[in-house]
Amino acid sequence: EADIYQTPRYLVIGTGKKITLECSQTMGHDKMYWYQQDPGMELHLIHYSYGVNSTEKGDLSSESTVSRIRTEHFPLTLESARPSHTSQYLCASSEAAGVGPNTGELFFGEGSRLTVL
């Protein structure tokens, strides 16, 4: 049973607002990820982290930023939301390095669907 939580599940805001999408996991995973997904479309990796104070940009350029101050917490922030940021954002985590074969299996949260008006 995966224990990774995202809040809010749904958010509708106006242009120019600052938003933070929260993601927390209770599995002790070192690695955490943010994906962006438009409806019915493929997943795009936008940020990842291999541990505390480690963050990297993913394959798709994003105006969002992330932080990793605690192992279990990986929030994503948009300083000034625009309609082009409307999308679903999926948070995921994977097993710690050195634990098992490190297959890369990801555990996903339920997603945060952001609509910017």
Place this chain on the structure above:
Amino acid sequence: AQSVTQLGSHVSVSEGALVLLRCNYSSSVPPYLFWYVQYPNQGLQLLLKYTTGATLVKGINGFEAEFKKSETSFHLTKPSAHMSDAAEYFCAVSRGGATNKLIFGTGTLLAVQP
């Protein structure tokens, strides 16, 4: 470099019919292979995975997949479709390791007709 190709972005079957979702991969090392399912407005849920050992892998909800190294394939099957199987299905590959990332296919939307 690794990559995943899912043939058919949309597949439609009748309820009770065989489900076959195709996935081919490329990898320079023995891969780890995954199938995930995504229901509307949900995150991704692991259906099954191949790591080592038996090449026929059974997953949840009656799905199974067979790793065929010679064909570089990992097709997903279910003998009899149910209406509740309608969802998006993603195939993914990784090579493992501490800094490994999962590479996803573009997804296949499965529709089940009554």
